[in-house]
Amino acid sequence: MTGSTCLLDxxxxxDGGHLCRGCTDRLRRDLDAVPDIVSELLVTVSRQDHVQPVRAGRSTATPLVYNPDASDELTDLAYLLGSWSRCMADDLGMKLExxxxxxxxxxxxxxxxxxxxxxxxxxxxxxxxGEIGHAVARGRRAVDVHDVASRFLVGPCPQLTDGWFCDGDVQATITTTRDEPPTMACLRCHHTWRAEQWLRxxxxxxxxxxxxxxxxxxRTRAGADT
Ligand SMILES: [Zn+2]
Ligand SMILES: [Zn+2]
Incomplete structure (x- = not known):
């Protein structure tokens, strides 16, 4: 069998294939990530009314906070994956069900x-x-960014290693989702505190x-996201 080189790197x-093992693995990881990204995007789209903190006491006439990114990404992802699987099925003579x-x-x-x-x-x-990799990355971004209501630095990390304090800063992340609790984590040692540990x-x-x-x-004093 003649050896070929990867079209990407x-x-x-x-063998005679056009993708090397590393690029094939990356593509597989992107494809494997699709179900989670799709369900996150669907959740984001469906709970448009509290994607961002909603002001209390407003009537139901208050316009919904709409996240066009999530629904656009969902449409693009569906179109892209559908087109590619149909194209591959046609070209390679496989049945697409x-x-x-x-x-x-x-x-x-x-x-x-x-x-x-x-x-x-x-x-x-x-x-x-390439196209699936970009779409998956965009989908991830649409989900991540819009689920974060606030992110800010709390202070120096109190974790000790061999008697020395970690020199990282601790960052708190408050999400807009009810099922994801707020977290506090050190940016250097990555120690994470659950909400019930925050007081201590x-x-x-x-x-x-x-x-x-x-x-x-x-830069972060204004509460900017990283
Ligand atoms: Zn490659
Ligand atoms: Zn630390």
Missing amino acids: QRPTG VPDTPDTPAAHAAWLALRLRVIRHHPAVDDLA AGKLIANRRDEIGWRPPA
Whole structure:
């Protein structure tokens, strides 16, 4: 068998295929991530009324806070995955049996993922991998960004390692979703505190803050997202 090189990064593919092992794995991870991203996007779209903190006491006539990104990303993802799986099925003479439901993008992704061994031999597989990679990244961003209501630096990390304080800063993240609790985590050592641990951790952080005269960097003082 003649050895080819990967159309994306020119690494040897080890056979006549057009994607190397690393790029095939990345594509598989992107496809595997689709069901979660789709359900997150669906949730984001369906709870448009509290994607952002809603002012209390307003009548039902208050316009819904709409997140056009989430619904756009969902449409794009569905279109892209549907087009690619239909194209691959046609070109490679395979049968495409994917139902037309709101979960269709996930079904198309699963169909493609199951056939990667064949699909990596298709001459346009680099376009497929690139476009799906971008769409998945955009979907992730649409979900992440809009679920974060607020993110701010709390103070210096109170974690001790071998008698030394960690020199990272602790960041609190408040989400807009009811099922995701707020978190507090060190940006350096990644120690995470659950909401019920905040009181105790807060006291330790406040002590450290006084001890070293900690001030939040000017950039984050305004509450900007990273
Ligand atoms: Zn590659
Ligand atoms: Zn730390």
